[in-house]
Amino acid sequence: MRATGWMDGIRRSSQRARVHHYFAWSLYSFALAEAVLIVALLGRAPGDSVWWVLVLLCAALLAHIVLGVLLTRAGLRHYVGGLDRPDRLLVAFCAVTGVVGALAAVGVPAGALPDEGLAVATYVAIYFAGPVMLVLPFGRACALAAAPVPVCSAALFVNGAPAAQHAVVLGTVTGAIALFALTYRASGWTLRVVHRLDEARETEARLAVAEERLRFGRDLHDVLGRNLSVIALKSELAAQLLTRDTAAASGQMAEVQRIARDSQREIRDVVRGYRQADLHTELVGARGVLQAAGIVCAIEELEESSRIGDFGGGAPGSAGPLPAPVQSALGWVVREGTTNVLRHAAAGRCTVRLHRTAEGEAVLEMENDGVPAAEPADGPEPADGGGGTGLAGLRERVVALGGSLSAGRAGGGTFRLVARVPVRAAE
Numbered sequence: 001m002r003a004t005g006w007m008d009g010i011r012r013s014s015q016r017a018r019v020h021h022y023f024a025w026s027l028y029s030f031a032l033a034e035a036v037l038i039v040a041l042l043g044r045a046p047g048d049s050v051w052w053v054l055v056l057l058c059a060a061l062l063a064h065i066v067l068g069v070l071l072t073r074a075g076l077r078h079y080v081g082g083l084d085r086p087d088r089l090l091v092a093f094c095a096v097t098g099v100v101g102a103l104a105a106v107g108v109p110a111g112a113l114p115d116e117g118l119a120v121a122t123y124v125a126i127y128f129a130g131p132v133m134l135v136l137p138f139g140r141a142c143a144l145a146a147a148p149v150p151v152c153s154a155a156l157f158v159n160g161a162p163a164a165q166h167a168v169v170l171g172t173v174t175g176a177i178a179l180f181a182l183t184y185r186a187s188g189w190t191l192r193v194v195h196r197l198d199e200a201r202e203t204e205a206r207l208a209v210a211e212e213r214l215r216f217g218r219d220l221h222d223v224l225g226r227n228l229s230v231i232a233l234k235s236e237l238a239a240q241l242l243t244r245d246t247a248a249a250s251g252q253m254a255e256v257q258r259i260a261r262d263s264q265r266e267i268r269d270v271v272r273g274y275r276q277a278d279l280h281t282e283l284v285g286a287r288g289v290l291q292a293a294g295i296v297c298a299i300e301e302l303e304e305s306s307r308i309g310d311f312g313g314g315a316p317g318s319a320g321p322l323p324a325p326v327q328s329a330l331g332w333v334v335r336e337g338t339t340n341v342l343r344h345a346a347a348g349r350c351t352v353r354l355h356r357t358a359e360g361e362a363v364l365e366m367e368n369d370g371v372p373a374a375e376p377a378d379g380p381e382p383a384d385g386g387g388g389t390g391l392a393g394l395r396e397r398v399v400a401l402g403g404s405l406s407a408g409r410a411g412g413g414t415f416r417l418v419a420r421v422p423v424r425a426a427e
Helices: 002-012 015-044 051-079 087-107 116-135 138-145 148-158 163-241 246-272 279-292 324-344 389-400
Strands: 296-300 349-356 361-368 404-411 414-422
Touching: 015 051, 015 116, 015 163, 051 087, 051 116, 051 163, 087 116, 087 148, 116 138, 116 148, 116 163, 138 163, 148 163, 163 246, 163 279, 163 324, 163 389, 279 296, 279 324, 279 349, 324 349, 324 361, 324 389, 324 414, 389 404, 389 414
Parallel strands: 296 349
Antiparallel strands: 349 361, 361 414, 404 414
C-alpha cells in the first residue's frame, strides 16, 4: 500500500517536482557507491589488519556518505534559489573528507589496506568535487574541488608509489574530478532552468488572467459608456416633455427601454467574449444618437449600401471591403468618439470621415466643435474622463493591429480623433 501511495504521489506531482526528484536521486546514487566501498573494504581486508584503522575508516565513510547526501540536497535547493548557502555542511564535509583521506593514507603503510586504502582515497577525492560545485561560485568551487589532487600526489609520494602508478592515479583523479564537477554543476543548472521555465509559465498564466480582466473592463466601458449617456439624455428629455407633450415623453421613455435592453444583450455578449463591433452599424447608430441630441452629424466617403464598409478615396484599386478586425477596431473608435462628444463637448456638429490612403491605411477621423475654452492647448487627451480610460482602451485595440490613435484640439474650438489601421497587415 505504501509503495502504491508513493507512486500515486509521483504521478500527481508537478513536472518541476518530478525533474527535481530525478536529478536529486541521480546525484544521491554517487553517495551509495561509497556504501559499496565500505562493504568491499570489510570483505577484502586481510586477517592481520589493524582493526582500529578499519573501524575509524568505516565510521568516517558513513559520516561522509550522510554529509554528502545532505550537502547535495541543500546544494540543489540553494542552486534553484530556495535556500541560503549551507556553509556549515560544507565545512563538515571538507573536514570528514580530510579525515577519510588521512586514515586511508595511514592504513596503507600499516598493512591494513594495501590496495583498498588507495581505492578509498581516490574515490573520496573524486566524489568530493560533486557537492562542492553546488554550493559555491564557480571559481571558488573549482579551486576547492581540485584541492584533493595535490593531497593525493603527496600521499603517493610518501608511500613510495612507483612513478607509473603515480601518474595513472593522478590522471584518473583529475579527469574524474572534472567529470563529477561537470555532472553536478550541469544537473544544478538544468534544474534551475526547469524551475525558471515553470515560474515563467505561472507568470504567463497570471498575465493572461490580468489581460482578460483588462479586456473585460475595457469592453464594459465601451459598451455601456455610450448607451448610458443616451439613456441619461433621453430620460432628461422625457422629463422636460412630460408637462408639455405626454405622447412625445412616452416615446422617449420607450426608446430608453429599448436601449436598456440592447445594453443587457451587449453585456451578455461581452461576458461570452464574442462581441465584435460592426463599423456600418456603429456609424448609423452614432448618427442617430447625435442627431437625437441635436447635433448635426455628417458621414463622408462611406458607401451606405455596403454593410461591411466598402469605400474608396485611396489609390486606384484600393477600394474593397475592410477586414473584420479593422472594422471592429474602427467601430469601437466610432462608439467611444460618440460617447465623448455627448459627455464632454457642447457640440453643434460632428463630422466622420472614412477613407483609405495610398499607403494602404484605413483612416477614420471624428471631428466636433464645442470644445470648452478652458481646455489646455495641447487638447483634452483624456477626453473620456476618468484619466482617459476609454481612449487608452481604443489605443490598445488599434495598436494591436499595427495602427495608431491620436486625439487633441484641432483649432477653432474643435476636437479631432484620428485612427489609422493598416489594412494589408490585418488581412
